[in-house]
Amino acid sequence: MSGRRTPVARRGALRTAAGGVLAGAWAVGCAPDGTPHTPSREVRHGESTPSAESTPSTESTASTPSAQKAHGAVRPAAAPRRFPGQPVQIEHGPRGRPRVALTFHGQGDPTLARAVLGAAERAGARLTVLAVGSWLDQNPGMARRILDGGHDLGNHTQSHLDINAMDETRAYEEITGCARRLRRLTGSIGTWFRPSRAQHATPLVQDLARRAGYPHVLSYDVDSLDFTSPGVAAVTRKVAGELRNGSVVSLHFGYRDTVAALPLLLTEIDRRQLRAVTTTELLT
Template structure:
């Protein structure tokens, strides 16, 4: 049987979409049911005909998530690089595709790290923190090993196309469309003959049903930044500590402030463009846009509130100074000259 799901996985699947293990690893089998998002994920374990899948995704403007087997990447580094170059998300699928529940913790960690090094060398991207265990086989010991290897998010699935079983392309398509749901995570494989042929029908069918097809990190938790290494920080504005209902945060070394608070602080206007999932702020006649997964101007959603990075805005505005006080761990913001100039 291609897909082996342990008792631990079954418990996770039926009782919760996100489980936190003792090793601080999130096990995610489906996303937030409040959002009409769905993710297409591909296990890349063999074969070289991945271009058909990539071309189809490109033609529909869809981004997916690929879990890469290290041994495949080692033999096909250029194909692995294409996945990243086309803007898709990648995760670690181990090096050897062993059934992890049958191996020691040390063997598991070594296999994961070996895959990681191969993937980084080929693509220039670290697959952390995304991981998918071969066959979906996990238990407590495996989770601990995954966590020790540096991976905090284990992605399973809620919709198994069973494309590995040799079913037809129409059966693959129907398995997705008949079981589609908000927050769905679809499992497919690029090395199956009928999967590329099924993909156009899957995408068109989901879009007709008004689903947003997004990478798995967006479907698993559209507000995922609230559960990944961010912390509240303090801000000193014009010589006084400022108390916000939504405190500023530090995320991956970048300071963020709630978009509405920044607009109010600097006397600007804010709007939300729903179809593009972006915030637009008008300050002193200049317009700034921040989108989810928007590169430098990356928008975070935390408790359904939009947070934007401070520096890309502040550095473009005259008469505003921003400085991080590393000794006392707070942000210094001087806005007096800016506000006087724009009264």
């Protein structure tokens, strides 16, 4: 990754980021077993935000040329690619290289999402964001913000429901619905697909993802459990205790604990002489 800061400069930037934690709304998380979790907020886990195709949004859906013009052209996103030697469902990258991938489930207060992206960029880190389609409907500018920061952008289903429990038709629509939004906003269906409300996709969902154009399903081997709102220390301790070469870490936008913990995690990553890179770079 070009332009990487020295450890001293990075730690200074991380301390600055840690002091700028923003308060905000709580987002919907993904329990690894699909069990709903209900944070203290009006929208409960498992409720889907109405699609902008049927409900007007406070922001343009960017689904028309005029809307796209209003938000500015998004640089084309990378398309999905096949990684020879990797399984259909990827949990981690090569263990022999000092790299890790921090992956974020893209939903929740966009102010907190921007705080996460900014903290990562100040530290020279790049992330992988798996966006929920209905979130992109309401916040189409986030697609541009993510890509302009040099991060991966992928698909986390349209409605963020338990995709493994759906029948074939409905599950496929969840995948392709989000893919259509990504294509309208970025020119690509996104670099990755991750199932909603589950760490692993069922064989059926894996097949449907391939049919939709995603050669791999992106899982993870380190779960931060930040969606349970356990506190900054608990999030930091959980990730730091399991992190190693090639790890793919599951985190979420929209949680204040996560925003506060990220600078601490990046400092720990730097101390171990690891690099936080996109999942694409992790596997390349």
